[in-house]
Amino acid sequence: MIDTAGLRVMRAIAEAGSFTAAAHALGYSQPAISQMVRRLEDRTGTVLVERVGRSVRLTEAGQVLARHAGPVLAALDAAEEEVAAIAGLRSGRVRLMAFPSASATLVPRALALVKRTYPGVSITFTEAEPPESLAALRAGTCDLAVAFTYNGTDLGRGEQDVDLFEVTPLIDDDVRLVVPRDHPLAEAGGRGLVADLSALTDETWIAGCPRCRGHLLQVCRDAGFAPDVAYETEDYVAVMGLIAEGLGIALVPDLILRTVHHPDVSVLAVNPPSRRRIQAVTTPDLHRVPAVKATLDALLESAAAQPRPVRTGSTG
Amino acid sequence: MIDTAGLRVMRAIAEAGSFTAAAHALGYSQPAISQMVRRLEDRTGTVLVERVGRSVRLTEAGQVLARHAGPVLAALDAAEEEVAAIAGLRSGRVRLMAFPSASATLVPRALALVKRTYPGVSITFTEAEPPESLAALRAGTCDLAVAFTYNGTDLGRGEQDVDLFEVTPLIDDDVRLVVPRDHPLAEAGGRGLVADLSALTDETWIAGCPRCRGHLLQVCRDAGFAPDVAYETEDYVAVMGLIAEGLGIALVPDLILRTVHHPDVSVLAVNPPSRRRIQAVTTPDLHRVPAVKATLDALLESAAAQPRPVRTGSTG
């Protein structure tokens, strides 16, 4: 019934004291004010303005509207400002989820970058494996997920997700073979070692996270055998310890080897090569939210600044 | 930038959970909501709604708008309700001014009538002679004035006031001649006495209020003489006392004689007859204000219920 334009007009009339002055203040022509007051009076069924000689004066009802105009318009401006702050990256909240090994350097560096560039944007960060983070994305409890996919396999929930999600590649992460330092494969040569998967039929294996384990099974099947998986742990420090003690060997993403070192293991390239793709995942809508976009850009920048892959050979 | 319609829509979406449901709730079609959200997003430059599969979900910015919608719309509804209360006579304020002798019965009865019919309407009443009350009307400190005019003369400020003001006749008030009970004119007969003004050339006169005095001078000049005005007072009780003591005679409006009595005076009709017209005066704008209109109607009703003029002869 009464809209913000009406309130604005009534307030302007109260302040300016005449239709003409109010029109100038609001950037309207004088008849526009005259007609708008008339419309308001028709709608409210009451006289709002007393036309007295050369000037005008608000009636009681008109004063009521003019009096309410201040608070209402102020509250509306506050709402607009709040939205503008989000749009202008002076404010905003991003709920970020990433799998544990991305948390090491990729995510912290991106978080620092955003915090430095847009101090008003707050990012909440939760560790989660890809299936969970994508589920959160679907459920609306996450805005941006850092996930990974091994070559060929999807993100973990079906092919249709390619349409549903907005996927941005961050880093291609080569998968390495980690063996004890005194393993025959490691001793065959110094640097630049490459191990054929097909030569690892009789090894004992250590598997990482569930999806990594799935990848291990996949590549082994492609190589024509089923691996003997004796240990499973998501803790790659433990994986390295197991390997160093000669209890098995493992496929470990390069990104992890950059932060988890062990003096008694050796790193080898794998043949056929295998890699996982680390990517930022969000929805097309959220991708257009400034704070989310800024965080994604920071992730890209952070990814570009990552050090080169570790050289094969002994680590530590 | 953001109007009330936008807030209403965002709130409806937040509550209903879908565009279609929000459209039904607001009485719009579904595309209307879709377009309105799109407009809002264009204007704010931010994504407000996340389209996820079949349903929609508000983004942070969308939630901001939805959250602000409540208070803003509530304040706006409050303003509308306040105006509606004034329009519906559940509220309202009337600043009434009347000359003293109208205050006796005409005004109190009208006030009581309004108070009974519209308890929410409050009337503030100030005594004022016509020139002042009309000035207040012009100045905006009065909404309704009860004034009077003697036959022919205007309201006191020039002929243009006929156009400027909205004048409603209430009562025609005959002017009487009041003389001491033992005055020769009173003794000439019992009831139904009529005094020729031209026979009062040598009397001593008592004048009332300034305008009444003006009227006295006017009618005497019309009758061909200048009255000997020995006393002036606006207090008609004093006038009657003066007359009773034989200190002079006076022209007194009938309306006053209905409330001010004295045993020792006689009331006579005057020839040529003279009367003052009591009328309610307001502006065309204020005349359309419900509370003012109601008060004016009450004055009319009160006037119609006034007792018949006092009979000539002795009062008390």
Add this chain to the structure above:
DNA sequence: GGGTTTCGATAAGCGAGAGTTATACCCTGG
């Protein structure tokens, strides 16, 4: 797994609201 239902986006079209210019009328002040 396929059909059905439901929901959102889009296109086209139209109607009304709202603003502009031009002009008349009126009050006010010198």
Add this chain to the structure above:
DNA sequence: CCAGGGTATAACTCTCGCTTATCGAAACCC
């Protein structure tokens, strides 16, 4: 009495916003 400033009105135009119709896609159900 005249000039200046202010409002109301008329006529015109245009843009905004709603509606109907239709499509595409996702979810639900058998």
